[in-house]
Amino acid sequence: MMANVDWGLLGEATIDTLLMSGFSMLFVLLIGLPVGILLFLMSPGQIMEQPLAYRLLSFVVNVMRSVPFLILLIVLIPFSRMIVGTALGVRGAIPPLVASAAPLFARLVEVVLRGLDPGVSEACRAMGASSRQTILWALLPEATTGILGAIVVVSIALVDYSAMSGVIGGGGLGDLAVRFGYQRYQADVMLVTVIILVVIVQVIQVLGDRWVARLSRR
Amino acid sequence: MIHVDRVSKTYVSGGRSIAALRDVTLQIRAGEVFGVIGRSGAGKSTLIRMLNLLERPGQGRVRVDGDDITAFSSSQLREYRRRVGMIFQHFNLLRSRTVMDNVCFPLRLAGMPRAQRRQRAREVLELVELAGYENSYPSQLSGGQQQRVGIARALANRPRLLLCDEATSALDPQTTQSILELLRSINEQLQLTIVLITHGMDVIRALCDRVAVLDAGALVEQGTVVDVFLRPRHAATRALLAESGMSAGNDWEALAADVPGWLVRLSYEGAATTQPMLSRISRELQLDLSILQGSVGTIKNTPYGQMVVAANGRSADLQAMIPALDAAGVHCEVLRG
Numbered sequence: 001m002m003a004n005v006d007w008g009l010l011g012e013a014t015i016d017t018l019l020m021s022g023f024s025m026l027f028v029l030l031i032g033l034p035v036g037i038l039l040f041l042m043s044p045g046q047i048m049e050q051p052l053a054y055r056l057l058s059f060v061v062n063v064m065r066s067v068p069f070l071i072l073l074i075v076l077i078p079f080s081r082m083i084v085g086t087a088l089g090v091r092g093a094i095p096p097l098v099a100s101a102a103p104l105f106a107r108l109v110e111v112v113l114r115g116l117d118p119g120v121s122e123a124c125r126a127m128g129a130s131s132r133q134t135i136l137w138a139l140l141p142e143a144t145t146g147i148l149g150a151i152v153v154v155s156i157a158l159v160d161y162s163a164m165s166g167v168i169g170g171g172g173l174g175d176l177a178v179r180f181g182y183q184r185y186q187a188d189v190m191l192v193t194v195i196i197l198v199v200i201v202q203v204i205q206v207l208g209d210r211w212v213a214r215l216s217r218r
Numbered sequence: 219m220i221h222v223d224r225v226s227k228t229y230v231s232g233g234r235s236i237a238a239l240r241d242v243t244l245q246i247r248a249g250e251v252f253g254v255i256g257r258s259g260a261g262k263s264t265l266i267r268m269l270n271l272l273e274r275p276g277q278g279r280v281r282v283d284g285d286d287i288t289a290f291s292s293s294q295l296r297e298y299r300r301r302v303g304m305i306f307q308h309f310n311l312l313r314s315r316t317v318m319d320n321v322c323f324p325l326r327l328a329g330m331p332r333a334q335r336r337q338r339a340r341e342v343l344e345l346v347e348l349a350g351y352e353n354s355y356p357s358q359l360s361g362g363q364q365q366r367v368g369i370a371r372a373l374a375n376r377p378r379l380l381l382c383d384e385a386t387s388a389l390d391p392q393t394t395q396s397i398l399e400l401l402r403s404i405n406e407q408l409q410l411t412i413v414l415i416t417h418g419m420d421v422i423r424a425l426c427d428r429v430a431v432l433d434a435g436a437l438v439e440q441g442t443v444v445d446v447f448l449r450p451r452h453a454a455t456r457a458l459l460a461e462s463g464m465s466a467g468n469d470w471e472a473l474a475a476d477v478p479g480w481l482v483r484l485s486y487e488g489a490a491t492t493q494p495m496l497s498r499i500s501r502e503l504q505l506d507l508s509i510l511q512g513s514v515g516t517i518k519n520t521p522y523g524q525m526v527v528a529a530n531g532r533s534a535d536l537q538a539m540i541p542a543l544d545a546a547g548v549h550c551e552v553l554r555g
Contacts, residue, residue: 119310126270126381127324127371128299137326141314215314 004186010176014196017172020090020165021158024097028154032102033147035061036109037135043110047121047131064103069161072096073168090172093165097158105154112146113139145216152208156201163197173197219411220246220269220379225278227264238264239275240435248378251405251412253422253443255458256432262415265432266381269413270302271295282379300328303372307384309364311356317343317367318352324375335374342370346400362393369400373408380404382414386421398424419462423447423517431455444520448485449549470510470526474554477508479530481554482539484523490547491521499542505531526553 039061041047042054067075073096077087080095120142124134140147163174173193181190227239238261246252256262267273268280271287280287287298311320318339325335343349346366356364365385372380382401386394402425405412416422422429422443430440433454439446450456474481486495491514500507512525529536543550 117308117310117313119306119308120312122272123304123306123310126272126299126302126304127327128296129327130296133327137323138312142312144314 002188002192004180004184004188005192010173010189010192010196013171013173013176013193014200016090016170017159017162017174017197017200020093020097020162020170020172021155024094024101024158024162025151025155027094027098028101028105028158029151031098032105032154033109035102036106037113037140039106039110040113041131041135043114047125047134061103061106064099065107067100069096069100069164072100073164077168088169090170092168093162093170093172097161097165100161101154101158104157105150108150108153109143109147112143112150115146116142145212148208148212148215152204152212155204155208159197159200159204219248219283220413221279221281222246222265222268223279223281225265225268225275225280227261227268227273227276237435239268241278242432242435242437244430244437244440246411246413247428248411249405249409250427251402251414251425253426253429254413254415254432255417255419255422255429256415256454257417257458259434260432261435262417262432263383266383266413266415269379269381270299270304300324300375301377302379302381303375303377304381304383305365305368305372305385307387309356309361309368309388311364311367311371313356315355316352317348317354317356317359317370320356320367321370321374324371328375338374339370342373345373345404346370360393361389362396365389365393365397366400369397369404373404373410378411380410380412382412384416385414387416387418394421395424401425417458419447419458425518427518431458444487444517444522447517448487448522448524473510474526474528477510477528479506479528480536480539480552481510481526481528482543483526483551483553484543484548485551486524486546486548487520487522488547491523493546495543495546495548496527499539499546503531503535503538503542505529505535505539 035057039054039057042050042057044051044054076096076099080087080092083095084091086092116139120138121134124138129137162170162172163177165172166175166178173196177190177193180186181193222242222244225239225242226237229236229238242265254262254265264273268275271280275288282298287295290298312323315323318336321339321342322335325338330338340349340352343352346369348363348366348370351359351363356367359367385401386397389397398421401412404410414421414425426443428441429443429446431438431446431452431454433452438452439450439455446455447459450459496507499505506529508528510526510528512523514521514523516522529539540550540552
């Protein structure tokens with residue numbers, strides 16, 4: 001039944017997938033969160049209203065979200081070499097993964113902040129809070145559950161996208177499924193990799209949901 | 219304390235400009251409860267936001283204790299806002315923070331050390347009768363309790379002025395009464411100036427010393443509550459009174475058609491309310507009086523009455539009725555002579 005399954009290879013691939021999506025998520029947070037906050041603050045009617053800058057940033061985010069991941073993977077090869085020293089393997093896959101997921105995350109953060117009660121901002125202003133205090137002490141804490149939800153969505157998207165990094169020798173479970181399961185007709189490998197992916201996605205979702213539930217029980 | 223001086227504000231929306239406030243001038247005295255009443259869209263929300271510059275006037279000035287607050291730098295303005303409390307229709311609490319953290323928020327903004335701000339927060343929570351709820355979250359509280367947290371938060375930094383933006387409009391009648399009661403006792407205990415906006419005459423009547431009526435952005439009437447209530451001069455004021463069930467409207471007109479004689483509207487306040495002036499006048503002048511409409515009550519500790527009366531008798535006696543009522547402290551308006 002599982003004749004073709006190389007468990008050592010599978011373990012390695014699982015670790016690669018987790019490394020790729022984990023590190024990517026870290027950078028997505030570092031880049032996407034400030035960009036999302038900036039998008040929100042500069043949008044019309046907000047504390048740092050900047051119509052021109054908002055439209056520009058919004059346009060850049062949209063352009064990056066429009067490029068298919070597979071194309072991004074290839075276009076960014078020179079960039080990846082510059083940043084992480086290689087365009088191959090787990091390391092080489094991280095820049096394109098971040099480039100594709102950070103704009104998505106930024107948009108989600110913007111939407112979460114926009115969904116907050118505008119009264120909170122107003123109350124902060126009325127109490128004499130500066131913009132910085134309003135953001136750090138009121139808006140972000142209020143948006144925590146929403147942002148956590150966005151992290152869950154984006155983490156899962158990263159696990160998904162990382163499967164395509166096989167194109168640049170990125171490794172990971174998706175790559176294994178394509179090379180062995182699809183190209184060599186090893187259905188058992190395909191099945192096992194997909195099961196592992198399902199488990200990873202489930203674990204992320206369930207843990208995320210529990211965290212959100214714990215925070216919002218208040 | 220507050221001088222709103224010829225303030226106007228115009229919004230441009232969709233190419234059309236809408237005047238939210240037109241040339242509004244008013245004074246608010248230290249320690250009083252000042253109400254602004256009007257329909258939605260009359261500009262009262264804009265007006266109260268001029269007092270802490272959440273909205274800037276297009277023209278005109280706002281002076282508080284002699285300072286022109288429209289000329290403040292942004293740091294002066296933040297400093298000023300920290301000394302002005304504000305409560306809101308929908309409370310605007312931080313839902314992710316406990317009651318304690320919400321009340322501490324303005325103190326944190328003021329840079330007070332943690333131990334001190336928790337101490338002060340406990341004091342104000344005590345004042346609004348919410349001791350013991352420090353660790354609750356806003357969503358675990360009723361609307362009235364949430365507004366009490368809002369009040370505690372507004373009072374934490376010992377403001378000299380409290381702005382109430384439709385503070386009871388989202389609450390049921392019973393809770394509204396308890397919040398109004400609380401605001402009244404705060405006004406008395408802390409000598410705090412309160413400015414409130416509302417669309418309900420009952421709120422004005424329960425709480426305010428003086429009132430201003432806004433209609434389509436213009437200030438159409440202002441004065442003491444008893445005065446405006448008993449002798450409304452502007453149609454908008456009369457309409458607001460009638461809608462709040464505070465005036466019996468014009469029902470008496472239908473009755474009056476069947477009643478002969480003079481028709482007079484009497485209004486009085488204070489000591490006159492408890493005097494037997496109608497029976498005395500009836501006896502002394504030998505007049506027959508029938509009451510066609512009337513109400514007697516108190517507005518913020520001032521008893522008042524108003525009624526429409528039909529009077530029949532000899533012409534000379536009817537003529538003598540007006541000075542006699544005047545002497546008894548009753549304002550008299552002849553509706554039909």
